Amino acid sequence: MKRILLFLATNLAVMLILTVAWFVISSVFGLGSTMDYRGGGINYTSTLVLAAVFGFGGSLISLMMSKWMAKRSVGAQVIVQPGNEAERWLLQTVERQAKQAGIGMPEVAIYDSPEINAFATGASRNNALVAVSTGLLANMTRDEAEAVLGHEIGHVANGDMITLTLIQGVVNTFVIFFARIVGYFVDRVLLKNENGPGIGFFLATFIAEMVFGVLASIIVMWFSRQREFRADEAGARFAGRQKMIAALERLKLNYETPAQLPSQMTAFGISGHGSTLGRLFMSHPPLDERIAALRAGTGSGQAVTSTFG
Template sequence: MRRILLFLGTNIAVLLLLAIVCRLFGIDQMAAANGYGGMTGLLLYAAVFGMGGAFISLALSKWIAKRSTGARVITQPQNETERWLVDTVRRHAQSAGIGMPEVAIYDAPEMNAFATGMTKNSSLVAVSSGLLQQMDREQAGAVLGHEIGHVANGDMVTLTLIQGVLNTLVILAARIVGRAIDGWMSGGRDENRGGGGIGYFVVVMVLQVVFGLFASIIVAAFSRWREFRADSAGARFAGRGAMISALQRLKANHGESTLPNTIAAFGISGPLADGLRRLFMSHPPLDERIAALQNSR
């Protein structure tokens, strides 16, 4: 329940902030006049809500991750395991040429880890208690290298840019097509009316869902590709054998994850699917990732 309330509260806060930005800069008035104030007004409206929402989510990602998982940041290692964890992350970060991330542990039974943050030098790397308990040091070190690879590759920012651009295009396309369909359905009677008829709003909502599904497929495809690249980074930092061993050990998770939906795509592994649902998978099957490493040179 706490995660659901946090998710809803964050999204409401994002919408309120965007609404205030639109009001302060007059974008809402521009968008309302003459059907979003022409193409310029519509584009501004779509960009503010599409790009703005994505980047606000990125800016809040560390805060959301810590509170939704209950992650405890290690400010001063309390035992040998925590010292090893911090030292390993520091070593990988130095090898990658990035700033030292915050290191955290969250309580979860499955083997998992994630990285997030606004920039390469202001990131968070967190591992589950289950991973520390069920993996040996070599395997866990490879997982940490994988997460550092995400940070060094700028995957969080790139994913946000892709999501933001696609959000903007979805908002823009839904309204352009929606106005065309509404004009056709009304026989042109509403073409001089700025807000459009009820049919326009219904069509726009339906189109945003449809176009949003196609956008999700593109985002998921990039997410799967970045996992292969992060696996390569883990192999580079900790050794290919260690990374392969870690992925083989992860198969014991059986696709289980307690990560909230807001950060599930940032985990070391994700749930499997078949058929058309494979298009929406954020992670490739572990067997494919293992094969890619085994075939790499």
């Protein structure tokens, strides 16, 4: 319940901020109404700017708030002063890998969950958070956990959080833009409504956003799957290829049920499933494919080398 209330409150605050931003931008640049049923029809420039404000704005605000949201949604406790040997090992391992990757030291946190998982988030390569579950610490060997940490450091060093935010912003912008065009066409052209946006506009726009949103998610999930191969290669680079393979095999053995993370962190977990609708909507490639890519050395090693080298 706490997670749901936090999600709703955060999204309401974001919508209020973006609405104010839209009115300010519209007024300053004199963009005018997005559509005029009695005059010029659709104002494409104004509609595109509106779509960009809400499409990019929501993604960027979520990125800026990602560490704060992560800590509260999963109850992650940042290690300030290590209280035991395991916490000291975590900090030392992340510090060493961060230096290898050429990034600032991330915050390191532990959250209470029986599932084997970890995730990374943050607004930049030098302002990140790496969190591991208590289930991972209890069920993985140090070698396997080291590889998982390397995988998450790889996400940070590759700038995956920023890149995924930009991609999400682009697809959100076009979803909103084209959905409003469909809504106008249905309401004004097909239903012959001449009195401004009516129920036909709002209903058609809503349905179009759902349809376009599904298609857009295919693009985002495709990119998410490619990042996993690169992050696996990073884990192999920082901890050793056999350790990374062993970590994925451990996940496979303990993967009777999908690991659960809040939606905004799922793409950056070490393990995860997409929708049951099929492979197109999976945030992570199947573990067998990830293991096979590591064994064959056919991940994205060249990209990782150029990023870290």
